[in-house]
Amino acid sequence: MKAAVFVEPGKIEVQERPQPTIQQPTDAIIRVIRACVCGSDLWWYRGLKQREVNSTVGHEAIGIVEQVGAAVQNVQPGDFVIVPFTHGCGHCAACRAGFEGNCVNEEPGLNPGYQAQYLRFTNAHWALVKIPGQPEDYDEEQLNSLLTLSDVMATGYHAAMSAQVQAGDTVAIVGDGAVGLCAVIAAKLQGAQRIITLSHHTKRAQLAQKFGATDIVSMRDEAAIQAVLKLTDQAGVDAVLECVGTEQAVSMAVKIARAGAVIGRVGLPQNSQMNTNDLFWGNIGLRGGIASVTKYDRQRLLAAVLKREINPGQVFTHKFTLDQIQAAYEAMDQRQAIKSLVIVNQ
Amino acid sequence: MKAAVFVEPGKIEVQERPQPTIQQPTDAIIRVIRACVCGSDLWWYRGLKQREVNSTVGHEAIGIVEQVGAAVQNVQPGDFVIVPFTHGCGHCAACRAGFEGNCVNEEPGLNPGYQAQYLRFTNAHWALVKIPGQPEDYDEEQLNSLLTLSDVMATGYHAAMSAQVQAGDTVAIVGDGAVGLCAVIAAKLQGAQRIITLSHHTKRAQLAQKFGATDIVSMRDEAAIQAVLKLTDQAGVDAVLECVGTEQAVSMAVKIARAGAVIGRVGLPQNSQMNTNDLFWGNIGLRGGIASVTKYDRQRLLAAVLKREINPGQVFTHKFTLDQIQAAYEAMDQRQAIKSLVIVNQ
Incomplete structure (x- = not known):
């Protein structure tokens, strides 16, 4: 599969990588539909923060569930989902308190790599957020708004x-x-x-x-x-x-x-x-701190996007394909784009 | 009248001072019944914080209203009151938001001097808290608990x-x-x-x-x-x-x-x-920050003390007269007392 990879500060490349596989019963494999570039990605893109060379990148996406581990009951293959950048287990003290961004059962050192054709999502049994219907049921604006529910919104x-x-x-x-x-x-x-x-x-x-x-x-x-x-x-x-x-x-x-x-x-x-x-x-x-993405999406934000009460997708001012990932970062880095959208699969 | 005065670090003295007078229509003069020493007083007592030499000291008391300015309607001479260390005006943005400790209409540079026979209380039209009855209606324990409602509780x-x-x-x-x-x-x-x-x-x-x-x-x-x-x-x-x-x-x-x-x-x-x-x-x-003394007393704390639901007066482990003020500070400084009570008038 194709995946965006950090080569060196200022340089992101699409490379061929093995498709991820289920490693835990709580995992899911997601086929990415849309991803995007986060302001926080610019820290390592600009060399202001260390990042492992050749690591895959990105942590915001919407996609289709391709495969699930044995413990995943809340979604099934074919479901359209928001892929949060957080991976709450749903049952630790932090998750129970409503702060899944501090889940103590997150896989340590996990490198999500959402700017890719496929990704492995951990704690999928709780953290994935199902979107009603399929991508083709939504127009461009709403798809983009759904994508913002993975992080920025x-x-x-x-x-x-x-x-x-x-x-x-x-x-x-x-x-x-x-x-x-x-x-x-x-x-x-x-x-x-x-x-x-x-x-x-x-x-x-x-x-x-x-x-x-x-x-x-x-x-x-x-x-x-x-x-x-x-x-x-x-x-x-x-x-x-x-x-x-x-x-x-x-x-x-x-x-x-x-x-x-x-x-x-x-x-x-x-x-x-x-x-x-x-x-x-x-x-x-x-x-403040890391957001409770799954909780907020379920409580309020997904419904607000579905009702078109909010349209956060308008933050995407520039659109790229996965192959154009370098340009997507450049547009953010040079503040031409408020946020760069990355179309991965249609 | 007698008032405790800061002479130098480690030395507090009772001196004769003129009795305070009404200076603003919102002032009240209070005859102090009981006062006490605060942990924060130790900062300047120990010389860790600057304090003007010969300034009067103390900011916690209960007492009897002696005289009120023309604008003071909520209390009248003879009333038994909690004398908060805060002086909320009750109507500025901070007071309205419930944070009277940040009242923007507090008299700048005010030196309360509550460890004295009388004190001048500013913004008395809002900030003084009336206690039902008179001191003689309460036993020792409850008087002490009422005193804690001026600050520490x-x-x-x-x-x-x-x-x-x-x-x-x-x-x-x-x-x-x-x-x-x-x-x-x-x-x-x-x-x-x-x-x-x-x-x-x-x-x-x-x-x-x-x-x-x-x-x-x-x-x-x-x-x-x-x-x-x-x-x-x-x-x-x-x-x-x-x-x-x-x-x-x-x-x-x-x-x-x-x-x-x-x-x-x-x-x-x-x-x-x-x-x-x-x-x-x-x-x-x-x-956190400075407490909303008047608000908390009125909302809940005064009633809790009156019902004996709480007995915070037990923090006073040592008892002194105003004339013994130096010993009252020493007992706190040497951590013999949890808190020093100062009996001013009976």
Whole structure:
């Protein structure tokens, strides 16, 4: 089969690899229909994070179940599924608490390799999310929205859940990447009354507005902080969705939060050495981490996509085939694409 | 009048001072009945924090309203009141959000000086909490419990509120000082099923058990972490109440929390430079700050003391008169007293 492979920083190649096989009774083999490139992939693409040479890549997909292990009852071959980047077992303490992104029964060192024709999915007995019908029952927009439920939309939603966004809230979104844009959708879904997106990219700001942002703050740094405070009569916002991951982004989040607000942080943290005293003196909370993809999809997000209540698939501004994987990464790396879609099988 | 005054690190003196007067329509003058010494007072007593020489001290009291400003309607002269260390105005964004400890209308640079015969209380029109009846209607134990509602019990409760403790939870308390012991009471009040107190002082551990702790972990550092994990089948606890304030205490809290748990931090933070990546990778939240004393007293704590559902006054292990203020501080400093009570007027 064809699989995207990391050759060196800046270089991804499609290579021929053996088709994966069932190794545990809880495994499933998935034939990938659509995959995509994540902002977090850029860390190793840019050489800022180590990655094993010749490893397969990608962790977001929708596809068809090809084969299941003996313990997998919830899906069967032929089912159309969301393939989460998380692999909750469904029964450990973390999964039971609703935080499957911290499942203690995940296979250590697992390299998912979703940018490929086939993938092996672990803990399929719980974590796979069945989509009604077959791919041909959906149009382009809905297929793309279903694909976002494997990571980016669930991650934006985790920001809103972590920040405990409630109906009527004023919410600020730090980060205008695909996760930040999905966080706008999530804030709106939670009933936020006012959604302030910090963005200095016209196209991203426009999409944020389409998704529900009521205000765009296009300044940077201190000027952005002052602008948000001005919009809230100096009170600060009820919740901040931090979708970048840098220390600077978290620090900005603290400065625009009102007393008692919670920052929902889903940007993968880089060097987050910070003085947390400001959090204390502002009674500001910091929560977040890896999203609970399966839980969120089942609870709410899949239904919202099926009803077309949300259309997160619009974050895919550029479309590629698996053979064009290098270009898919380049478009993200150069910020031409908000998010690159990768068509694998039709 | 007599007032306790900070002379130099290690030295507190009772001096004659002018009786305070109404300066704002929202002020009240309180005749202090009982006051006490707070763990946070030890920071400047020990010279670890700067404090103005000759400043009056103390921020916890119960007393009788002596005089009120024109705007104060909720209490009148003669009323018996809890005198919170916080001074919420009741109507700013922070107060409306329920975080009066961050009231933006607090008088800047206010030095409360509650360890004195009289004190001036600002924002009395909202923040003072009326106690039914008069001091002589209560016995020693209940008077002491009422006194804890000016700070320490409300602060322990804020730890539980910040950590979002729910019925059935397994909760760990880091810190066996008066705040940590009150946090045990708060966790129990919230319906926690299992309350693990980290304490290596027999008397404090005994009081924790009296207050509702189900398990005592007496080891230190890594051994304590392993003991808590063992008690929870390696899962970690549902909530951690951090009642110390050091970086080490917060770091320990992170290591004993299960995925998705929230650390409720009420220990005044010292040098809290920390790497927050561990929070992210564990989906662990960090919340907390200054307690909402008036709100908590009115919502729940005053009624609980009046019904004798809780008896936080037992944290006062040593009793002094105002004239003995130096000894009251020494007893806390040398960890002889869990908390020093100061009888001012009968």
